[in-house]
Amino acid sequence: MPKRILRVNMTNLESQFEDLPADYAALGGRGMTSTIVAKEVPPTCNPLGIHNKLVFAPGIVTGTKAPTSGRLSVGGKSPLTGGIKEANAGTPFAQMLARMRIGAIIIEGKHAGDDYYLLKITMDGTEFIKANKWVGKGLYGVYKDLFKEYGDKVGISGVGIAAELLGAMSGVCFNDPEGLPSRYAGRGGLGAVMASKGLKFIIVDDTGAPGVEIANEEVFSQGIKKLRDALTSHDVTKPGGALNSYGTAVLVNIINEAGGLPQRNFSSGQDEGAEKVSGEAKAEEIKKRGGTRPHFCNPGCIIQCSEVWVKPNGKDPVGVLEYESVWALGPNCAIYNLDDIGELNRACNDLGTDTIEAGDTIAVAMEGGLIEFGDGKGAIKLMDEIRKKTPIGKILAQGTEITGKVFGVTRIPTVKGQGLPAYDPRAIKGIGVTFATTPMGADHTAGYAIAPEILGVGGKLDPLSPEKAEVSRNLQFATAAIDASGYCLFIAFAILDIPEGLQGVVESLSGVLGANLTVDDVGPIGKSIIDTELEFNKKAGFTKIHDRLPEFFLEEKLPPHNTVFDVPDDDLDSVF
Amino acid sequence: MNNNSISVTVKFFATLRQYGPDKDVLIIPENSKVKLLFDKYSIPKEERRAIILVNGRPHKDLNTVIKDGDLISIFPPIGGG
Numbered sequence: 078m079p080k081r082i083l084r085v086n087m088t089n090l091e092s093q094f095e096d097l098p099a100d101y102a103a104l105g106g107r108g109m110t111s112t113i114v115a116k117e118v119p120p121t122c123n124p125l126g127i128h129n130k131l132v133f134a135p136g137i138v139t140g141t142k143a144p145t146s147g148r149l150s151v152g153g154k155s156p157l158t159g160g161i162k163e164a165n166a167g168t169p170f171a172q173m174l175a176r177m178r179i180g181a182i183i184i185e186g187k188h189a190g191d192d193y194y195l196l197k198i199t200m201d202g203t204e205f206i207k208a209n210k211w212v213g214k215g216l217y218g219v220y221k222d223l224f225k226e227y228g229d230k231v232g233i234s235g236v237g238i239a240a241e242l243l244g245a246m247s248g249v250c251f252n253d254p255e256g257l258p259s260r261y262a263g264r265g266g267l268g269a270v271m272a273s274k275g276l277k278f279i280i281v282d283d284t285g286a287p288g289v290e291i292a293n294e295e296v297f298s299q300g301i302k303k304l305r306d307a308l309t310s311h312d313v314t315k316p317g318g319a320l321n322s323y324g325t326a327v328l329v330n331i332i333n334e335a336g337g338l339p340q341r342n343f344s345s346g347q348d349e350g351a352e353k354v355s356g357e358a359k360a361e362e363i364k365k366r367g368g369t370r371p372h373f374c375n376p377g378c379i380i381q382c383s384e385v386w387v388k389p390n391g392k393d394p395v396g397v398l399e400y401e402s403v404w405a406l407g408p409n410c411a412i413y414n415l416d417d418i419g420e421l422n423r424a425c426n427d428l429g430t431d432t433i434e435a436g437d438t439i440a441v442a443m444e445g446g447l448i449e450f451g452d453g454k455g456a457i458k459l460m461d462e463i464r465k466k467t468p469i470g471k472i473l474a475q476g477t478e479i480t481g482k483v484f485g486v487t488r489i490p491t492v493k494g495q496g497l498p499a500y501d502p503r504a505i506k507g508i509g510v511t512f513a514t515t516p517m518g519a520d521h522t523a524g525y526a527i528a529p530e531i532l533g534v535g536g537k538l539d540p541l542s543p544e545k546a547e548v549s550r551n552l553q554f555a556t557a558a559i560d561a562s563g564y565c566l567f568i569a570f571a572i573l574d575i576p577e578g579l580q581g582v583v584e585s586l587s588g589v590l591g592a593n594l595t596v597d598d599v600g601p602i603g604k605s606i607i608d609t610e611l612e613f614n615k616k617a618g619f620t621k622i623h624d625r626l627p628e629f630f631l632e633e634k635l636p637p638h639n640t641v642f643d644v645p646d647d648d649l650d651s652v653f
Numbered sequence: 654m655n656n657n658s659i660s661v662t663v664k665f666f667a668t669l670r671q672y673g674p675d676k677d678v679l680i681i682p683e684n685s686k687v688k689l690l691f692d693k694y695s696i697p698k699e700e701r702r703a704i705i706l707v708n709g710r711p712h713k714d715l716n717t718v719i720k721d722g723d724l725i726s727i728f729p730p731i732g733g734g
Contacts, residue, residue: 312702312730319667325733330666334726336709347709352675356733357667382733400733525734530711532732533704537712570732637709 110152136563140175147375237429244474259396297588307578405436417453445484
């Protein structure tokens with residue numbers, strides 16, 4: 078059975094499998110979603126209208142024995158940025174699609190009326206089932222119901238209450254191996270795109286799936302061995318290393334020490350309270366409470382940075398509290414209490430919102446006087462406004478920029494409408510160049526300059542130096558290629574330092590595709606994906622003027638280094 | 654503290670906390686290098702590929718000379734995002 082595309086028309090509730098076009102054969106993940114969106118979606122369309130499409134695509138090696146490769150991309154035109162969007166998650170759902178030889182699901186059209194549907198996909202075909210009984214309900218309960226109804230071996234993708242409001246902070250939710258609704262393709266409001274079409278859930282059952290076709294087993298096996306060796310030997314990714322022991326929130330302390338952890342809506346880069354919500358503090362609590370740490374977001378991961386956070390009594394699992402989530406819902410709101418952050422993260426997962434956008438939104442709401450900075454309980458109540466679909470909730474659900482404007486805030490930390498992640502660009506300037514220039518809107522994963530600027534991985538660069546155009550460009554190209562591969566971006570920590578690991582990645586891709594790729598192909602593959610995305614954005618109306626940080630980053634000095642973002646506009650324009 | 658001594662604040666993080674304190678203030682001889690801190694807390698050789706920040710500035714190493722009043726933050730190799 079060749080690889081297929083599943084095309085789903087929500088207007089008339091029909092779907093069909095198509096052969097994967099020959100020129101899509103070497104595409105996966107972000108390469109697949111961005112190519113399809115650029116080809117099939119009119120760049121000027123209304124993101125929540127009939128012409129937008131939502132595309133799901135597992136990576137090239139996803140579903141194979143390749144380590145740390147259970148990633149999936151979701152793409153479309155973003156209601157948050159107005160540009161092309163790829164959001165990425167690690168989930169068993171990705172591996173199931175790949176094993177069923179589904180290279181992409183394309184959701185198109187728009188169902189008239191108020192009904193929501195569940196799309197079930199098996200090796201026998203597809204089925205549309207009315208999903209109205211789950212409307213207005215939190216995803217923790219709903220996912221439990223769905224696993225009960227469809228069996229515990231299925232994979233689930235879904236959207237929550239925030240998406241029902243067509244909120245631009247809504248994400249597309251996937252289950253973790255425990256069935257928790259905790260793995261999100263969170264950014265850019267793609268959950269609202271799914272809901273706008275009348276689609277609430279996708280259930281995948283891969284029983285009888287043939288598995289991923291591997292053109293050259295020998296080259297593939299040799300490649301994944303090299304990558305496995307790199308991942309198990311590199312200090313960052315190895316078992317028992319800091320990422321495995323403490324999770325991604327191990328970054329809280331180092332970014333705070335470096336003066337780049339935004340506090341109180343980007344008004345300071347450091348606070349003593351950060352230690353209380355650090356990866357170290359969290360890991361100790363998880364151990365004490367009987368949560369799980371380490372944990373994997375999808376089977377076959379070597380790094381295992383994930384975890385299951387629970388309440389003090391050891392019950393009511395939330396899932397992972399990622400670094401970005403802890404920061405957004407914590408220090409960014411001057412909340413230095415892990416239990417409040419855990420409950421806010423639970424609310425995000427339950428309502429189907431991106432944690433970064435939710436945290437940025439709460440912080441500007443605090444600055445706008447809706448509640449006080451540091452009021453964790455008040456922040457949880459604000460999330461309840463979304464649950465109750467009140468007017469305030471509807472404003473918040475639209476994200477940082479709209480909320481900031483409504484409440485008269487001028488310090489609104491967004492680029493292309495998307496809230497900034499957990500690094501202040503005045504203290505760490507290369508990541509600021511990425512925030513400004515990536516076609517995604519402010520997105521740290523698009524070109525993670527923190528690696529050379531702070532962590533000393535892939536080089537050592539002074540974070541306060543403004544000369545960062547080249548490093549951001551190179552990282553953005555490399556990242557786009559990794560996002561297409563199906564490997565988790567975190568393999569980069571190992572392969573930036575260990576050349577054999579990178580060689581292994583390339584061999585594993587060649588093995589699956591029956592191609593003859595070399596390490597030199599990685600940059601051009603990434604560049605071609607970004608060129609496609611930039612072209613879409615240009616046609617959607619984006620210019621160089623949109624590749625800028627908000628003015629306050631250029632005017633207000635950030636303690637403790639007391640620096641501003643001083644990368645010249647010409648440098649930003651030279652990135653692409 | 655005599656004329657030839659300086660004061661330094663040292664912080665250890667993540668896996669290195671099994672060897673050194675979360676935070677401590679030490680009086681050490683002038684012109685001491687960061688290596689002295691690793692020796693003082695008997696940090697094993699295989700753990701010395703650390704990330705060292707001095708006053709919030711990264712990419713320092715064992716040979717960095719410590720100045721009076723410096724804050725030294727020491728991490729094992731870490732990643733995330």
